[in-house]
Amino acid sequence: MNGKIGMIEAIAPTASVRRAYNLHSLYYGTLVAPLERRPRMLALEKACLRADERVLEVATGPGFTLREILKIVHPTNVVDGVDLSPRMLERARRLIRAAGHTNARLQEADARQLPFEDATFDVLLNSYMLDLIPLDDMSVVLKEFRRVLKSGGRLVLVNMSKPSADVLTPLERVYNLLPKRWVPYLLGSCRPVLMEVPVRQAGFSDVQRQYLPQIMPSEIITARASQDA
Numbered sequence: 169m170n171g172k173i174g175m176i177e178a179i180a181p182t183a184s185v186r187r188a189y190n191l192h193s194l195y196y197g198t199l200v201a202p203l204e205r206r207p208r209m210l211a212l213e214k215a216c217l218r219a220d221e222r223v224l225e226v227a228t229g230p231g232f233t234l235r236e237i238l239k240i241v242h243p244t245n246v247v248d249g250v251d252l253s254p255r256m257l258e259r260a261r262r263l264i265r266a267a268g269h270t271n272a273r274l275q276e277a278d279a280r281q282l283p284f285e286d287a288t289f290d291v292l293l294n295s296y297m298l299d300l301i302p303l304d305d306m307s308v309v310l311k312e313f314r315r316v317l318k319s320g321g322r323l324v325l326v327n328m329s330k331p332s333a334d335v336l337t338p339l340e341r342v343y344n345l346l347p348k349r350w351v352p353y354l355l356g357s358c359r360p361v362l363m364e365v366p367v368r369q370a371g372f373s374d375v376q377r378q379y380l381p382q383i384m385p386s387e388i389i390t391a392r393a394s395q396d397a
């Protein structure tokens with residue numbers, strides 16, 4: 169574990185993550201997403217979305233949060249969503265179509281290089297993705313999040329987490345013991361992360377963390393982008 173920040177390194181080459189989540193898309197919505205529903209819904213409440221705001225969800229997965237976002241925004245207000253996995257995006261498209269929404273724009277993209285202009289969004293939501301991002305890439309992702317948010321825009325993150333930096337959880341021990349090539353398939357590459365400090369370091373303000381000790385211990389981080397920070 170990196171003692172200073174209390175997080176273990178992720179074993180997550182991009183191509184393996186994409187392949188693994190293409191496979192996970194077959195059952196993620198049924199088996200995993202329900203365990204994460206409460207933190208995702210609480211995060212959405214904290215986002216305090218308004219009907220006319222420009223919203224981006226990074227790592228939509230099968231699209232459950234996106235579907236809730238679309239219930240809040242005005243039907244003519246386009247909501248953007250990106251994910252690394254084409255199969256997850258197919259799932260999300262199907263879910264959104266079945267719910268009768270036509271104002272979602274979904275595309276394949278890596279959170280490290282978002283296909284949007286600077287200062288485009290009022291709100292950026294991202295759930296259960298930073299927990300599979302390698303330590304050095306976290307600052308790259310957060311910089312991208314800050315770049316695409318308008319000044320004063322809101323960032324809302326949900327991550328697999330743990331109570332504090334000095335704990336090495338059983339999951340982290342297993343993560344470190346498994347053969348590297350199995351980690352994306354058996355654990356989705358996800359390990360507990362603590363994003364409050366990295367988010368502050370990335371220049372966000374009003375950073376707050378809520379820890380949720382549930383089946384899937386999670387944290388919700390809320391923050392504001394200030395482009396001049």
Ligand SMILES: C[S@@+](CC[C@H](N)C(=O)[O-])C[C@H]1O[C@@H](n2cnc3c(N)ncnc32)[C@H](O)[C@@H]1O
Pocket residue numbers: 185186189201204208226227228229230231232250251252253256277278279280294295296297300356358
């Ligand atoms: C654990 S799932 C969470 C899905 C969804 N956010 C949710 O909470 O239900 C992680 C998702 O992040 C996506 N992902 C992983 N790395 C990514 C990256 N660098 N950029 C964009 N999406 C990524 C995966 O394809 C997968 O859909």
